[in-house]
Amino acid sequence: MWRWLHPYAKSEATFALNQKLLPWFLIPGLLLTLVGVIWGLAYAPPDYQQGESYRIIFVHVPAAIWSMGFYVSMAIAGLIALVWQIRTAEQAVLAIAPVGAVLTFISLFTGAVWGQPMWGTWWVWDARLTSQLILLFLYLGVMALYVAFEDERAGGKAASILALVGVINIPIIHYSVYWWNTLHQQSTITKVITRFESPSIAPEMLWPLVVNIFAFMGLAAALIIMRLNNELLRREIHRPWAQKILNTGDKENSDAV
Amino acid sequence: MNPRRKKRLIMTSGILAGIALATGLVLYALSQNIDLFYTPTEIVEGKGSEKQLPEVGQRLRVGGLVVPGSVTREGSGLSVAFNLIDVGPAEITVEYEGILPDLFREGQGIVAQGTLIAPNRIQASQVLARHDEEYMPPALAEALKGIQHVPPSQWQLEEDDESSDEDQESSGGYYDR
Numbered sequence: 001m002w003r004w005l006h007p008y009a010k011s012e013a014t015f016a017l018n019q020k021l022l023p024w025f026l027i028p029g030l031l032l033t034l035v036g037v038i039w040g041l042a043y044a045p046p047d048y049q050q051g052e053s054y055r056i057i058f059v060h061v062p063a064a065i066w067s068m069g070f071y072v073s074m075a076i077a078g079l080i081a082l083v084w085q086i087r088t089a090e091q092a093v094l095a096i097a098p099v100g101a102v103l104t105f106i107s108l109f110t111g112a113v114w115g116q117p118m119w120g121t122w123w124v125w126d127a128r129l130t131s132q133l134i135l136l137f138l139y140l141g142v143m144a145l146y147v148a149f150e151d152e153r154a155g156g157k158a159a160s161i162l163a164l165v166g167v168i169n170i171p172i173i174h175y176s177v178y179w180w181n182t183l184h185q186q187s188t189i190t191k192v193i194t195r196f197e198s199p200s201i202a203p204e205m206l207w208p209l210v211v212n213i214f215a216f217m218g219l220a221a222a223l224i225i226m227r228l229n230n231e232l233l234r235r236e237i238h239r240p241w242a243q244k245i246l247n248t249g250d251k252e253n254s255d256a257v
Numbered sequence: 258m259n260p261r262r263k264k265r266l267i268m269t270s271g272i273l274a275g276i277a278l279a280t281g282l283v284l285y286a287l288s289q290n291i292d293l294f295y296t297p298t299e300i301v302e303g304k305g306s307e308k309q310l311p312e313v314g315q316r317l318r319v320g321g322l323v324v325p326g327s328v329t330r331e332g333s334g335l336s337v338a339f340n341l342i343d344v345g346p347a348e349i350t351v352e353y354e355g356i357l358p359d360l361f362r363e364g365q366g367i368v369a370q371g372t373l374i375a376p377n378r379i380q381a382s383q384v385l386a387r388h389d390e391e392y393m394p395p396a397l398a399e400a401l402k403g404i405q406h407v408p409p410s411q412w413q414l415e416e417d418d419e420s421s422d423e424d425q426e427s428s429g430g431y432y433d434r
Contacts, residue, residue: 048398049360050388057392083266120358120385126293164273168280179284181292181320183368188390201392 009086011232012241018225018232025225029218036212044208056114057188058209062216064107065190067135068170070100070220074142075167078160088232090156093163094146095228099220101139108132111184119183127176128184131169138166189213294320294368301347301377311373318370319349319379320387325363341367353381360386 007013040058047054074096081089112122149155177186191197303310321341328339340348371381
């Protein structure tokens with residue numbers, strides 16, 4: 001593990017890896033978003049009960065899935081930061097948190113917009129909605145803890161601990177609709193993985209949803225990579241490798257102009 | 258793995274396991290209180306292993322399926338009464354005065370919040386519709402469930418329903434209440 005992780009303790013190596021990975025997330029992310037949004041919002045058939053209102057699923061479900069998915073990745077980065085004391089992993093925690101918080105907020109907001117006409121209320125304190133709200137507070141807490149200390153390393157450590165501890169909320173969010181009576185319906189698509197059941201959604205609605213799920217992953221991952229690279233450059237702005245990248249970047253820009 | 262990292266890994270996973278255990282125990286202890294609503298069976302026969310019955314006058318939520326044919330309206334106002342059922346045979350009567358949500362219909366899952374006025378009767382102050390996790394286009398729903406979706410632009414007044422014949426009969430689905 002150490003031998004595999006060790007090179008990326010150096011900012012320069014992480015930066016180079018990120019630059020290589022970025023187009024593989026950004027380009028498919030943008031393309032799939034274009035396809036998924038148009039397919040889902042314009043071409044997928046309406047639902048038999050909810051009519052057109054169900055289309056919010058094409059934003060709500062991908063945002064909710066990845067709000068949890070990126071939390072797990074943030075917790076893994078936190079674990080690496082704590083155990084192997086790798087500084088770039090702390091910066092990864094900081095890079096992931098705001099993106100995850102926005103995804104969580106999107107899932108809560110679209111859920112409220114959908115709940116108002118469908119349920120008759122935009123919010124109810126059931127187990128699913130409450131645990132998802134706690135996830136938002138966990139993300140905000142990680143961000144706040146990071147900047148709450150004078151010393152950046154101390155802040156990084158505290159944020160990593162919170163990120164790691166909060167991972168307990170993830171199975172609670174997913175299983176809340178099975179463990180307790182909730183107003184929120186049970187899972188339609190993630191039960192394929194967690195319960196080995198086939199998705200309870202018609203194929204012509206499922207495929208645009210799957211496209212959107214991968215689109216959200218690509219876009220969010222690309223944003224996180226860009227954030228991490230900015231942070232790596234900012235921290236080591238006076239080091240030769242950063243200067244070299246910044247200078248060549250300037251030259252490219254001036255050439256283009 | 259060097260000893261220091263090993264120690265940190267063991268400590269971190271130990272703390273994590275401890276917190277997971279504590280959270281698990283707390284949730285287990287609270288398991289009955291985290292439920293959003295009682296089911297009709299729980300109100301009639303009691304909830305949990307101790308079969309605890311809710312008291313008359315208690316504010317609570319009940320969730321279940323609207324029993325087909327049980328929806329009755331009083332006068333021309335907004336007063337409505339219907340029965341809720343889960344696994345049966347227990348049924349709870351809900352009385353409500355107000356506007357029902359779009360998804361309300363017979364056979365639909367709903368959650369009603371209100372006061373228990375008799376052991377099996379609730380005066381509701383709020384009725385919420387519960388949606389299930391199934392999504393399908395109208396044509397498929399008609400084939401599978403015999404439910405026809407009528408877009409809002411084609412809704413017809415109830416007077417029209419009575420005057421017309423079979424083609425209206427088949428619209429006895431979602432929007433026809």
